[in-house]
Amino acid sequence: MSTIQPTQARHIPDRLDRPLRSALLGWEALLVAVAVAIFIINSFASPYFLDVWSLSDLTFNFTEKALIALAMALLIIAGEIDLSVAAIIALASTLMGMAVQFGFSTPALVGIGICVGLACGVFNGLLVTRLGLPSIVVTISTMSLFRGIAFIILGDQAYKGYPASFAFFGQGYVWWVVSFELALFLAAAVVYYVLLHRTNFGRYVFAIGNNPVAAQFSGVRVDRIKLVLFCLTGLMSGIAAVLITSRLGSTRPSIAQGYELEVITMVVLGGVSILGGSGSIAGVVLAALIMGLVTFGLGLLNVPGIVMSIFVGLLLILVIALPLVWRRFMRKAA
Amino acid sequence: MDAKAKSIRTDEGAAVSQPLLTLSGIAKSFPGVRALRDVSLSLYPGQVTALIGENGAGKSTLVKILTGIYQPDAGDISVAGTSVSLPSAHAAFEHGITAIHQETVLFDELSVAENIFLGHAPRTRFGTIDWKTMRAQAREVLETLGAGHIDADARLKDLGIANKHLVAVGRAMSIDAQIVIMDEPTAALSAKEIEELFLLIEFLKNEGKAVLFISHKFDEIYRIADRYTVFRDGEMVGEGLIPGTSQGDLVKLMVGRSVDQIFPKHKAEIGPTVLEVSDLSHPTEFDGIGFELRRGEILGFYGLVGAGRSEVMQAVAGITRTSRGTIALDGNVISVRSTADAVERGIVYVPEERGKQGVVIGLPIFQNVSLPSLKRTSGSGFLRLANEFALAREYTERLDLRASSLSQDVGTLSGGNQQKVVIAKWLATAPRVIILDEPTKGIDIGSKAAVHGFMAELVAEGLSVIMVSSELPEILGMSDRVVVMREGRIAAVYDNNGLNAETLVRAAAGIAE
Amino acid sequence: MNRLIRNREIWLAGAIALLIGLISTRFGAFASPGNLATIFNDTSILMILALGQMVVILTRSIDLSMASNLAFTGMVVAMLNAAFPAIPVPVLMLVAAGVGLLLGAVNGLLVWKLDIPSIVVTLGTLTIYRGATFVISGGAWVNADRMSPTFIGLQRMQFIGVPLLSWFAIVGIALFFLMLTRTALGRSFYAIGVNPTAAVYAGINVGRTKFLAFCISGLVAGICGYLWVSRYVIASVEIANGYELNIIAACVIGGISIAGGIGSVGGTVLGALFLGIISTALPVINVSPFWQMAISGSAIILAVVLNARGERRQGRIILKKAEAA
Amino acid sequence: DMKVALVVKSLGNGFFDAAHKGAEEAAKEIGGIEVIYTGPTKATAEAQIEVINSLIAQKVDAIAISANDADALVPALKKAMDRGITVISWDSGVAPEGRQMHLNPSDTNLIGETIIKLAADHLPEGGDVAILSAASTATNQNAWIDAAKKALPEKFPKINLVSVVYGDDDSAKSTDEAKGLLKSNPNLKAIIAPTTVGVVAAAQVVTDENLIGKVNVTGLALPSEFKKFIDNGASQSVALWNPIDLGYSAVYLVHDIAAKKDEVKPGAKLSIGRVGEVTLDDNNSAAMAAPFTFDKSNIEEFSKIY
């Protein structure tokens, strides 16, 4: 096509000073600084911290939750949320345990765990997209429903007797101190990074989070993408269920209680806007690491878990508040 | 509170000396944008001052400063000769300033009466809200506006868009204000309602109120305004009395050059039928819609606001589900079950509500433009930024977008420039049929001509265009044929051969000839 | 005020009546006035908390920290009572209200002054407040025997045959109703939820109004901290852990829109009662305790779906005008 | 110093605080022991695993744990043993693979029988009773309830167990469950709560509903927490072992095993200082004394101790 105005059009540069990049870098830089600071404090505070096995053990504190956080980040960027992830773990673990009683083999167990997670994700996704219900409401109810089913099946019993080979997923090491859980998390982080930041799908997720109506008007299949995102969180919860069950070697319906809020804390600490529309995988990975460092470091000092959670809570608010306060201060100074 | 009470009467016809409101040296910057620079403005009692300027000239920003929503970085505001500060919207109405904002800003879930009185509701002796008095006063206000048909107890959500707008006007009137500001008040109203609004403005004038009237439509300005003030790029570039000033002068002040306001004559070959819609129906919105669109044709859709034109177009574009009817492209019936389907087939829809449906605020310009075309710019699902930038540059530059870079958030652009991004986005998909819903709504005169020229260009290249518009000159100037809709059905179809405005208005309103 | 909203409440009330009817077929005495009064009394705390939460949700925010606030305040007053039994209980209640208000105000300030989304703020304070409870108590519990008899007994005292706890709820409901329908503040909660931009244009200070909403939810949580501790005669770090979700569920069942601006006192009260009945009735009719969670989960889904149905498509109808003409 | 970790189900529980006292007493007596008293705030297995992991990293010498879950802790504790840490469980046990020995506060069957007996002693005519337990996953409670059910038909034919409910060691939930029991079983004569949290909640409910004298609350209770309800008559008697002795014994045993003074194998007799000695059974678990009963006559005295 030719140009309508033969008079020269104004040139618009692609970028001025990479404002978007530098803003993102700013956030992640802050997280890196926090992580390094905590690492240094930890190594001074406890003589046991700087030890490869300690550091390896540390990763178990966050890998399972962080796996879910990767998918949750996408969901929250798209403007939705899933509070039922911990309940999905409970249900998936229960059904795996049930399968053990029928003598299923390790690969079948893994398959069952993942499929149950996926199925729960589909259920959430359909309720949200087909009935147009707010996801926070849907997943508050499925949170009771999924765990409730686990309680119906198991009651006060526990399933155990998982095959010996099943223990690998939650307790095995791929290489030296690198556990299977850690390796899986790192691989998943790369996959999610590419998915969110390097593909059309990821762009659609951002578009939906910023303006779902305009995205729909632009030909983005909003409902389908949201459904896929719920499936992904379901899937990751299923995978986490396999890991936790393998690590505990048994199943109770109360497994993974309260994980949902920790996962969301991780995502938010990672700089994902809870209102949707912005965030990065790098941030989430850093946030997972920070939470692991804080809980493990304080654990080495035998600080009770609940006191650690004060630190995590403060960190959450401070890390979000600091840039805001800083910007406001700079503007005043200017 | 009724508009008649407690107002200062000025002797009619007497030369007005003292301005009621004066602004001087007002400046306002947003991050990266200097919206206003050293602006001054005076409003006189009993007079209507028109504020004109291109998109992004800073008109709405000034309105927001006057109503206490934004704080100016510098400058002075005086009401009736005393300098005031307006730290909040409340402070503004205490100083007798009220406004009808560009965006309809009301409360969908609340009742009409409450929408009118929220924030200044009548109280009982105990300081609680006096619902009874409030309803009565709301009815009174609506009555004075000639909108007595609106139920004060109805939920705002259940009202038509025009009635909502009347409620917004009612809200402004319920405050016993000396200074009334109207930011593009006619954009959502039909001809009949615009007439009523003009009567109201006359009435306010006679009451001695100072009125600031913002519009991009010169016919309205000449009709109602006594004075003008022109903004360009955030600066005041001229003011004076309307009588004795020609439209050409105003345009020149606005854009800094003269602009042809003639609709470009397009001489495209009208080819075979491209799109054929038959018996398209929806349970509640429209019924039995059938029309055809030919290659190289501009098909105008005219109707009063709320006639259902947008809904029909959204159905054609796959956004709204239909209950019955078919859409055929090149003679083949196609199923359009989502926007994505429509886009794939080359049918695109440029929506009317830019902010809600058009731009994705939060994403940069280039990502907005490439959003529907990602499949083409990417390599098997993976993003290719270079392709996206190239695509975005090509189309935004053609539309003469004013932006500092393509990575800028669209949210920082003015309304008119946002509209350009939306149009660029759709052109970039290389469509066959493009549906433009109110394409020049809220667009300044310079850009308007560009959009019209562009439409001519499109059809010349063999595209087919459907243009939904409520502006008669635009419909008459641009369309080859005109479909008139009324209350969800097609009322008439005309060839644009010496078609006159009156015929269209009669058909749209259902008045027999 | 509005046909539709009233309808929703009638539906919910109908559902509750049906539920009670169903339970009575299996357990006759359930519908007796005495038992219903007991259920009301048992649900009082949830009702009061849900009313506080409702105000926050109306403003498009959420307060996840209410249960932690409750635990902290409960611990503070219990420890005060244990240490200084001479402090009169009404004074302790004022302390509870004050501490709760303070914690709520902290949430509110962060939301107002720093513009951090409320879900983030309260997710943070959720753990901070509960952690603080551990810190002040050293993790130790305050048991029945360390509390004074009036501390425990006050809410159990009867007035016109109704325990004071129920009176707290009744007075709370009345106050909330008055505030939300008759005061400018109450209406501005709705206004900023329906359309925050429009609210700014109407001269409402959105940030300050949200702040006040959090103050109210904090105040309510504080008072409930005392009520909870004296009702269950134990103050520990773990009390009401996870209860924030029950509170929100009560609001959601009661038809409070999580997107803000829609909801009524009546709906919230009924939503809380609905949950209360389910949790008291299931053990009574010998439903295995293990079924309880799944049943209440399904009930919430059902209530929400029905609510959504009611809301669906009340929009304009162009064609009707055409037909009428 | 030898570092011994005393890991409890959850911090803040009066019972475990008393056990901690005993542990410190043992440490002082033996000398050269540093006791790390720790545990999660929430009584879950996952939280306890994090605690165990941090103890492993701190290279403690021995862990004595009261488990929230008999099975889920096994892998973590195995890892601890692999790294050379001595692990025993006490109070609430871990499956045999996850520990070297288990110290039962008392014989499981004996406890099961005792909790029923406490109710039966005051029900010469027999009648309906119900059990209000802790979490449905609690190892020890479940074992006692099983034992109680076994004892019922032979030893207490007139006692009719109508229901078992779970209060999750959460006072609010326990209260609701206790109320439900009273409502659904109008003829209930006794509530048996083999948990220190549940028993207090049940007694408070009986007091509130004016059922003192009609329904007897019994079970396992800390005298200091429960004195009030013996005094007001909501309960005739409750039982418990001495938590101080329990904590003392746990530390004593784990020290001796870690210091290689004792060999752990079925049938072995292990000394526990001032408390005496225990004998390991086939599962390497040992039981201490029979539970001690508190009633009007002695509660005053014991409530001052624990």
Ligand SMILES: Nc1ncnc2c1ncn2[C@@H]1O[C@H](COP(=O)(O)OP(=O)(O)OP(=O)(O)O)[C@@H](O)[C@H]1O
């Ligand atoms: N909140 C804001 N943040 C950043 N920039 C803004 C904001 N509001 C307005 N602007 C910028 O200020 C300038 C003036 O905008 P304004 O809305 O006042 O224009 P206008 O004259 O009303 O245009 P239109 O005719 O399109 O309504 C524009 O460049 C716009 O992008």
Ligand SMILES: Nc1ncnc2c1ncn2[C@@H]1O[C@H](COP(=O)(O)OP(=O)(O)OP(=O)(O)O)[C@@H](O)[C@H]1O
């Ligand atoms: N009562 C209403 N409440 C909310 N939105 C409304 C209402 N009435 C109309 N609208 C919106 O205004 C736009 C115009 O409505 P509609 O499609 O019915 O009329 P139209 O003939 O296209 O009018 P227009 O001249 O505005 O294009 C649509 O986007 C519609 O969603």
Ligand SMILES: [Mg+2]
């Ligand atoms: Mg404007």
Ligand SMILES: [Mg+2]
């Ligand atoms: Mg339209």
